[in-house]
Amino acid sequence: MTTVTEPHRLWRNTRYLTWLVSDTSKGLAASLFGFAIPLLALIVTNDPAQAGIIGGAGMVARLLMTLAGGVLADRHRRIALMLLGSLIGIVLAGGFTLLALGDAMTFGSLLVIDVLLAARSGLFDVAGESAIKEIVPDDAMGRAQAANQGRDAALQLAGGPLGGLLLGVGGWLVGVVMTLFHAIAALTAWLLGRQARRAGVIDAGADDDVEPTATAKTNAWAELREGFGWLLSRPDLGGVLLITTVINLGFNATITTVIYTLQQDGYSELLIGTLSASIGAVMLVGAVCAPLLVPRIRAGILTIAGLSVVSVGAIALSMVTAPWAIAVVLGASVLLIPALNAGMMGYFMVATPSHLLGRANSAAGVLGMGAMPLAPLIAGFGLAWIGREWTILICAGLCLISVVLAVSNRALRALPVESGWAAHAKQYETA
DSSP, rough: OOOOOOOGGGOOHHHHHHHHEEEEEEEHHHHHHHHHHHHHHHHHHHOHHHHHHHHHHHHHHHHHHHHHHHHHHHHHHHHHHHHHHHHHHHHHHHHHHHHHHHHHOOOOHHHHHHHHHHHHHHHHHHHHHHGGTTTTGGGGGGHHHHHHHHHHHHHHHHHHHHHHHHHHOOOOHHHHHHHHHHHHHHHHHHHOOOOOHHHHOOOOOOOTHHHTTHTTOOOOHHHHHHHHHHHHHHHHHHHHHHHHHHHHHHHHHHHHHHHHHHHTTTTHHHHHHHHHHHHHHHHHHHHHHHHHHTTSSSSSHHHHHHHHHHHHHHHTTTTSHHHHHHHHHHHHHHTTTHHHHHHHHHHHHSSOOOOHHHHHHHHHHHHHHHTHHHHHHHHHHHHTTOOOOHHHHHHHHHHHHHHHHHTOOOOHHTTOOOGGHHHHHHOOOOO
């Protein structure tokens, strides 16, 4: 007699819903700050190069702290780290509000607050990303990641116009709303911890099946090397990191160049925010389609297709300057990104053991986004030295390189559809 197991229903999983509210609130705060800082930097300095330095410094801080965040997420209780990170977010967002109210926004103060908030994200966000492993079963991970992509698209949709509207009133209001969102994230992280205790789930950074020698380690550097070593030893995971680095740098530098140009051309913050919302709207459509694509199309094929569309869009952006045309091109460019991300991130979560997930997450983040601090620098100095068109074309060239690397990567091309992830990952496990 065959027993049919009912598929796990995410929307009946109270712990997942609580995690989603907490992570979404934190994401809204980050979205507002990510939107406001480049524009505030341009308003204060009127210099794209200085704005690029502020953005680049924040990205460097986040990348460095992500390394420490991965070790923390595997050593300590991940939900507790979510709560601590949100409480620190409340303090920093409140400090930003006071700076804005005191008319103390300068190049130096913006640089410091950007570095501190970025460092907070690097240190604590890995714990939140890793906590989902203990909340959602493997057979629902693809759908969970697709839902998260939809959430991220909604943040993109709301964050731009909301940030533009708030910034139109004043930077202080951005800080007030950021503080509120961090407070909601803290409250729901606390509730998630209570739910875990009631369910008898141990909020820990490591599984019960971890070897004693692994849990007894006190050398953080050795633990960090273990995460990097494991990730780079996996042909199904490590081989795509260079591709991720190149496409992240190319496309983010393209978008930053577009934003800087619009601000320098005198367009309002609200219009720039609305442009950002148009990207979110298309990504929301893509996220709705992602649960239909991921179970039916191989993750490797989805990745190559998504990279190709992004590259064509980057080239087209060099040829258009009207805001409506930019919105159309950017929207078309990101249509497949949610499905691409759902496939790659879902497979990563299934393939990675829980006791290594924090360090593997941080290693993937650092290796995949290691060149990201260069994006605002490329945009800022590129605009100052060679102009908009050539700066975007250079960025488009980087995107095309990522497509070539993806097509030539056999391990990436072999990644299967969602139902085959667990079996596919097992063949790379070591005894």
